Amino acid sequence: MLNIYGMPLQKCSGDPLTGFLRNGCCQACDDDIGEHTICVEMTEEFLLFSRANGNDLITPQLQIGFPGLLPGDRWCVCLSRWIAAKNAGLVVPLDLEATDQSVLVSVPLETLESYASR
Numbered sequence: 001m002l003n004i005y006g007m008p009l010q011k012c013s014g015d016p017l018t019g020f021l022r023n024g025c026c027q028a029c030d031d032d033i034g035e036h037t038i039c040v041e042m043t044e045e046f047l048l049f050s051r052a053n054g055n056d057l058i059t060p061q062l063q064i065g066f067p068g069l070l071p072g073d074r075w076c077v078c079l080s081r082w083i084a085a086k087n088a089g090l091v092v093p094l095d096l097e098a099t100d101q102s103v104l105v106s107v108p109l110e111t112l113e114s115y116a117s118r
Helices: 044-052 079-087 101-105 109-113
Strands: 038-041 074-077
Touching (some): 074 079, 101 109
Antiparallel strands (some): 038 074
């Protein structure tokens, strides 16, 4: 598992536990058709945007172990959702060391770096 810099992929979040495989990492895998490969620091704007576009990340769903997210939480989101938010003018911070290298197929490194949270 490598990040966009070709280094070992860092954990995005262990609390709340994220990733398609719920291992804390935004790693690409064949079963993940949503490409949960980009580590995002939640903002209120992004959470509301995502909910308005069919993916409610705010409301807890305890029956499936999802606590609901708050601004400041980090989460592996679908690459297409982040791109849609970016295209809508939202600035959504990224942890690039925790973002899978497969993202580079869709988004140039320079673009990703302009959204880096650190």
